[in-house]
Amino acid sequence: xxxxxxxxxxxxxxxxxxxxxxxxxxxxxxxxxxxxxxxxxxxxxxxxxxxxxxxxxxxxxxxxxxxxxxxxxxxxxxxxxxxxxxxxxxxxxxxxxxxxxxxxxxxxxxxxxxxxxxxxxxxxxxxxxxxxxxxxxxxxxxxxxxxxxxxxxxxxxxxxxxxxxxxxxxxxxxxxxxxxxxxxxxxxxxxxxxxxxxxxxxxxxxxxxxxxxxxxxxxxxxxxxxxxxxxxxxxxxxxxxxxxxxxxxxxxxxxxxxxxxxxxxxxxxxxxxxxxxxxxxxxxxxxxxxxxxxxxxxxxxxxxxxxxxxxxxxxxxxxx
Amino acid sequence: xxxxxxxxxxxxxxxxxxxxxxxxxxxxxxxxxxxxxxxxxxxxxxxxxxxxxxxxxxxxxxxxxxxxxxxxxxxxxxxxxxxxxxxxxxxxxxxxxxxxxxxxxxxxxxxxxxxxxxxxxxxxxxxxxxxxxxxxxxxxxxxxxxxxxxxxxxxxxxxxxxxxxxxxxxxxxxxxxxxxxxxxxxxxxxxxxxxxxxxxxxxxxxxxxxxxxxxxxxxxxxxxxxxxxxxxxxxxxxxxxxxxxxxxxxxxxxxxxxxxxxxxxxxxxxxxxxx
Amino acid sequence: xxxxxxxxxxxxxxxxxxxxxxxxxxxxxxxxxxxxxxxxxxxxxxxxxxxxxxxxxxxxxxxxxxxxxxxxxxxxxxxxxxxxxxxxxxxxxxxxxxxxxxxxxxxxxxxxxxxxxxxxxxxxxxxxxxxxxxxxxxxxxxxxxxxxxxxxxxxxxxxxxxxxxxxxxxxxxxxxxxxxxxxxxxxxxxxxxxxxxxxxxxxxxxxxxxxxxxxxxxxxxxxxxxxxxxxxxxxxxxxxxxxxxxxxxxxxxxxxxxxxxxxxxxxxxxxxxxxxxxxxxxxxxxxxxxxxxxxxxxxxxxxxxxxxxxxxxxxxxxxxxxxxxxxxxxxxxxxxxxxxxxxxxxxxxxxxxxxxx
Numbered sequence: 001x002x003x004x005x006x007x008x009x010x011x012x013x014x015x016x017x018x019x020x021x022x023x024x025x026x027x028x029x030x031x032x033x034x035x036x037x038x039x040x041x042x043x044x045x046x047x048x049x050x051x052x053x054x055x056x057x058x059x060x061x062x063x064x065x066x067x068x069x070x071x072x073x074x075x076x077x078x079x080x081x082x083x084x085x086x087x088x089x090x091x092x093x094x095x096x097x098x099x100x101x102x103x104x105x106x107x108x109x110x111x112x113x114x115x116x117x118x119x120x121x122x123x124x125x126x127x128x129x130x131x132x133x134x135x136x137x138x139x140x141x142x143x144x145x146x147x148x149x150x151x152x153x154x155x156x157x158x159x160x161x162x163x164x165x166x167x168x169x170x171x172x173x174x175x176x177x178x179x180x181x182x183x184x185x186x187x188x189x190x191x192x193x194x195x196x197x198x199x200x201x202x203x204x205x206x207x208x209x210x211x212x213x214x215x216x217x218x219x220x221x222x223x224x225x226x227x228x229x230x231x232x233x234x235x236x237x238x239x240x241x242x243x244x245x246x247x248x249x250x251x252x253x254x255x256x257x258x259x260x261x262x263x264x265x266x267x268x269x270x271x272x273x274x275x276x277x278x279x280x281x282x283x284x285x286x287x288x289x290x291x292x293x294x295x296x297x298x299x300x301x302x303x304x305x306x307x308x309x310x311x312x313x314x315x316x317x318x319x320x
Numbered sequence: 321x322x323x324x325x326x327x328x329x330x331x332x333x334x335x336x337x338x339x340x341x342x343x344x345x346x347x348x349x350x351x352x353x354x355x356x357x358x359x360x361x362x363x364x365x366x367x368x369x370x371x372x373x374x375x376x377x378x379x380x381x382x383x384x385x386x387x388x389x390x391x392x393x394x395x396x397x398x399x400x401x402x403x404x405x406x407x408x409x410x411x412x413x414x415x416x417x418x419x420x421x422x423x424x425x426x427x428x429x430x431x432x433x434x435x436x437x438x439x440x441x442x443x444x445x446x447x448x449x450x451x452x453x454x455x456x457x458x459x460x461x462x463x464x465x466x467x468x469x470x471x472x473x474x475x476x477x478x479x480x481x482x483x484x485x486x487x488x489x490x491x492x493x494x495x496x497x498x499x500x501x502x503x504x505x506x507x508x509x510x511x512x513x514x515x516x517x518x519x520x521x522x523x524x525x526x527x528x529x530x531x532x533x534x535x536x537x538x539x540x541x542x543x544x545x546x547x548x549x550x551x552x553x554x555x556x557x558x559x560x561x562x563x564x565x566x567x568x569x570x571x572x573x574x575x576x577x578x579x580x581x582x583x584x585x586x587x588x589x590x591x592x593x594x595x
Numbered sequence: 596x597x598x599x600x601x602x603x604x605x606x607x608x609x610x611x612x613x614x615x616x617x618x619x620x621x622x623x624x625x626x627x628x629x630x631x632x633x634x635x636x637x638x639x640x641x642x643x644x645x646x647x648x649x650x651x652x653x654x655x656x657x658x659x660x661x662x663x664x665x666x667x668x669x670x671x672x673x674x675x676x677x678x679x680x681x682x683x684x685x686x687x688x689x690x691x692x693x694x695x696x697x698x699x700x701x702x703x704x705x706x707x708x709x710x711x712x713x714x715x716x717x718x719x720x721x722x723x724x725x726x727x728x729x730x731x732x733x734x735x736x737x738x739x740x741x742x743x744x745x746x747x748x749x750x751x752x753x754x755x756x757x758x759x760x761x762x763x764x765x766x767x768x769x770x771x772x773x774x775x776x777x778x779x780x781x782x783x784x785x786x787x788x789x790x791x792x793x794x795x796x797x798x799x800x801x802x803x804x805x806x807x808x809x810x811x812x813x814x815x816x817x818x819x820x821x822x823x824x825x826x827x828x829x830x831x832x833x834x835x836x837x838x839x840x841x842x843x844x845x846x847x848x849x850x851x852x853x854x855x856x857x858x859x860x861x862x863x864x865x866x867x868x869x870x871x872x873x874x875x876x877x878x879x880x881x882x883x884x885x886x887x888x889x890x891x892x893x894x895x896x897x898x899x900x901x902x903x904x905x906x907x908x909x910x911x912x913x914x915x916x917x918x919x920x921x922x923x924x925x926x927x928x929x930x931x932x933x934x935x936x937x938x939x940x941x942x943x944x945x946x947x948x949x950x951x952x
Binding site: 068070254272280 | 675676677678679680776777778779780801803804805806807812813814815819822823826827857866
């Protein structure tokens with residue numbers, strides 16, 4: 001390996017001199033990392049600066065109050081915060097098991113490769129559909145269904161606050177269902193990537209010890225792929241919280257506080273989408289305050305996700 | 321015996337759940353195809369949008385606009401994301417900077433798409449005093465950066481350490497190891513993330529609406545308001561004219577097809593070397 | 596031309612043979628981007644506008660027809676809302692803007708006084724309903740419709756509604772009011788009218804682009820409200836005439852100031868307009884017209900242009916475009932659901948337009 005090579009110029013890679021050369025590539029990567037952090041700092045800084053008038057005027061009452069009346073300059077987002085957390089959580093709860101099931105399906109060989117490739121193709125097709133179209137599909141297909149079955153559900157189980165009537169088509173449930181479908185491809189694609197990259201040696205070892213296929217999957221493969229699966233969940237949750245168009249079209253945009261899944265609700269992103277263009281003065285500031293809260297919410301969720309991850313990583317430490 | 325039953329049950333459950341998910345999936349795909357197919361023709365790619373009350377026309381300018389803006393977004397965030405992920409994973413995985421970048425990436429995922437648009441509006445549109453495709457591209461770049469960063473990091477993590485050890489063993493520098501061994505091996509997984517990012521960027525309306533506005537004419541430079549498929553769909557679907565609503569569905573179909581074709585191309589070009 | 600450069604560059608990069616990192620692809624893309632942005636732009640004057648979504652179809656049609664006879668000028672109008680239009684105009688990002696609520700005095704000051712508000716067209720806002728078993732022609736008195744919106748009247752067979760509709764069987768269905776979720780000039784105009792006819796409404800709810808309604812659900816955009824009305828039996832909501840008409844929604848006949856029940860049509864809307872005298876700055880809000888056949892909820896929509904443009908070519912282009920809208924453009928308005936401006940209004944606007952330089 002001596003002599004010249006296009007990658008090293010005129011210095012031999014075996015010489016000590018070569019190793020002392022500054023790694024320009026490392027510097028570039030370092031720069032990229034710093035740029036990323038700066039970007040977030042700028043964005044969050046911009047949000048906070050614009051939100052400051054509202055923060056100083058409303059303080060924490062913004063988070064605990066329930067009235068949003070732009071024409072009276074009264075702003076508070078408690079119902080909206082609850083709606084955001086509820087819809088994203090529900091969407092993730094629905095999408096995670098389903099997405100994981102499909103990812104397992106695609107990474108193990110339950111069925112022939114041709115079928116697997118078709119399903120993978122169809123799921124990735126889902127990712128390509130624009131959010132406005134999800135909104136339209138929600139309006140034409142999901143709303144009538146939720147209205148119909150929701151009325152039955154609230155008639156039979158209305159005593160549980162979650163299902164209290166009257167059942168609206170434009171409700172938290174509709175938005176959550178459509179959100180779940182929107183984040184499904186993210187979970188499937190990234191989880192599949194993770195599952196597939198589990199070293200074959202691990203699987204063989206497990207089978208060699210006499211485990212059945214599912215015992216291997218549950219005890220060995222999923223824990224090893226856990227970081228990737230959790231990463232996909234974080235991306236999915238972030239997408240669900242940040243989704244504006246589809247939710248704005250489906251959630252009913254109500255400021256009233258309600259525990260029922262079947263009543264209209266609102267999310268921070270939908271609120272921003274609906275009101276930002278026409279807002280001015282203190283309203284813009286209030287909306288930016290809401291955006292800052294959304295970032296805080298993401299932070300909270302991520303910390304929780306990290307805790308989950310640390311718990312699962314204890315089991316797989318040392319495998320790489 | 322019990323273990324075998326459990327095994328079969330779980331397989332059945334897995335298949336059942338997958339099939340269950342396929343139902344809404346097919347529902348939406350069928351809806352898009354059914355509503356979008358009638359107006360599908362070559363005109364859609366070559367003509368400009370029709371005025372309300374007038375039939376005919378297409379959305380060639382919107383297709384071009386989407387391609388350009390997604391292209392700009394990719395140019396900005398793919399190198400940035402991959403390079404940052406390389407630093408975090410290969411060069412200094414336990415440093416404070418690395419934890420900072422991981423933290424930042426996760427925070428960025430929660431930023432609503434409209435804020436990306438608002439930020440790009442303040443940063444680009446207000447400073448250049450014009451609505452432009454460039455601003456739209458930058459807004460989309462901010463939107464997709466976390467996806468690319470996080471999937472790139474996962475992809476690099478998925479490359480077995482043995483590869484790096486072998487490479488150092490024959491005397492390669494870190495740069496050579498990363499550039500020639502690790503990165504190509506991680507490419508298929510990185511491409512998964514890039515394709516998810518492309519799909520999202522092509523379909524988002526809010527960031528583009530604030531930065532690139534819209535245009536009914538062909539694009540002449542990247543520093544002017546530009547049409548895009550997502551904004552076209554959003555605008556036309558909310559008009560009360562039946563023809564324009566149908567055109568919106570056709571635009572959705574074209575958008576889905578374009579993204580899928582790009583996805584397939586990427587998978588073919590960056591197919592895993594072995595397996 | 597540049598578009599073709601772009602398109603081909605992108606296709607080429609996608610077909611490039613596999614390389615360890617697709618830097619080649621990215622370099623090509625960046626190069627083509629750079630090339631196309633420095634390629635000289637064509638000599639046409641480009642006008643950009645944003646603003647009210649209500650007149651979007653009309654302005655788009657005007658732009659398209661105008662460009663056919665004036666190939667050197669491109670006109671581009673996108674919606675985004677009256678508020679955005681005004682903000683973009685003040686920030687000098689657009690050459691003209693659309694607004695359903697003109698501009699407030701504070702906004703005019705922010706624009707440095709360099710703005711002319713020109714009424715370009717007008718429209719009516721209707722109350723569209725979906726009541727099982729009830730066809731078109733429901734009559735709603737002032738007390739009735741204000742009562743519904745305040746949540747005082749909760750059911751369709753309430754005596755207050757039945758009183759005016761003796762020949763109709765009103766079912767025992769709860770009323771679901773559908774409002775706009777997004778801030779909009781339509782809401783501003785609608786609440787403006789309601790506040791003018793009902794002091795209780797003015798006190799409880801007030802006026803504005805975005806208000807808190809005591810009852811009901813909300814949809815996004817005129818199309819969202821239309822979809823909600825269609826899907827919810829017992830619903831009633833406010834939408835622009837064009838949407839109700841094109842989606843075949845049943846519209847209520849409202850009681851006007853003179854006491855008559857007027858069906859919303861382009862003629863009854865035009866009647867309301869003709870009785871208005873425009874002040875010097877051409878900003879007039881018609882909250883409660885007094886004529887016998889006037890439909891009670893109508894509004895002008897304004898084109899905001901600058902008094903003085905720094906670019907003479909742009910000034911000329913704006914004048915030509917608005918002049919087109921005031922003449923040939925008015926003829927195409929009814930076809931799309933807008934009211935043609937009365938002749939006296941047109942002449943006032945043309946006089947104001949002549950002062951643009």
